[in-house]
Amino acid sequence: MIILFSITVLLVIVSFLFNVKKTVKGMKIAVKRFGKILIPLLIMLVLVSVILYLIPEQVITEYLSDGNRYSNTLLASIIGSITMLPGFIAFPLSGILKDKHVTYMVISAFTTTLMMVGILTFPIEKEYFGVKVALLRNIMSFVIALVVAVITGILFGELL
Amino acid sequence: MxxxxxxxxxxxxxxxxxxxxxxxxxxxxxxxxxxxxxxxxxxxxxxxxxxxxxLIGLFEAWVKRETVEKHLGKDSGFISYLWAVILGGCTFGPLIVALPIAYSLYKKGAKLTVIFTYLGAAAICRIPMTIFEASYLGVKFTIIRYVVSIPLVILTSIMLGSYLEKKKFKIMKGK
Structure with missing residues (x-):
């Protein structure tokens, strides 16, 4: 975090020293772009905080720790697709799942979809790339997540 | 409306x-x-x-279109995907941060296949996140995820990107 902050400040200063006009232009682009996604971003944050309240960690853990491993994998990838959890929540949660003897296959499906597929981020993605591309990218990522999960399962000796 | x-x-x-x-x-x-x-x-x-x-603003103001085109554009070779993966790995924050960066790259002339690779890589192999992941789930888990998902991301990105380019697809904001 501090690194990112320092790099940004440093680059702005360097840029300013070399070319004031270009720096101002850059800042204008930054403000404009940020302003455009501000509202969809806030909407997403509102939804994430409400959904995370409705589906707390315990519920996720409970559902994924018993039952069939294939249906659990699918369930994990669906839960992972809806929510977009930041890493500082997602990985400790995955750690809990591991301690509860949830299979690596299920955890893999969960974390990969968490990172790659986002139904809640879809409105923002759509702003940049349009509905079609955003849709295709998300579907593609979902399939990748399932493949990764199955291979993880095989390599951890959970399937064969 | x-x-x-x-x-x-x-x-x-x-x-x-x-x-x-x-x-x-x-x-x-x-x-x-x-x-x-x-x-x-x-x-x-x-x-x-x-x-x-x-940073995006500075990038757009300073970096020439030709530079991006040369390394990530239509005529760039396979190495452009490597760049996309490295760029993705170095991206801070969640996918929401990667999206405007990807859009910027596209505007500067990067090809669609590279853009998708970048987005995929930014989602799955950000370096700070990876260290965090490995500490909770073990190094083996993380290595498997990397080795399996990166080639898949590149492969599907090429498929999706070429399909869209063949259809003369143009990214237009908000459409």
């Missing part, structure tokens, strides 16, 4: 904020919990996003 849509969204956001404030005043537990969630997520993004957008 567009404005009406925007208005609805602003109303949703404002009523959410009012709900949280009222919850705090009346000590309504559920509301406070949701408010805490909101605060945690926003804090994370509010620190990262301004930096990201400033």
């Amino acid at each position: 567009m404005n009406k849509n925007k208005l609805v969204k602003i109303i949703i956001i404002s009523s959410f904020i009012i709900f949280i404030v009222v919850s705090y005043v009346l000590n309504f537990e559920q509301g406070i919990d949701i408010g805490k969630n909101f605060y945690e997520f926003s804090l994370n993004l509010i620190l990262v996003l301004p930096c990201a957008f400033i």
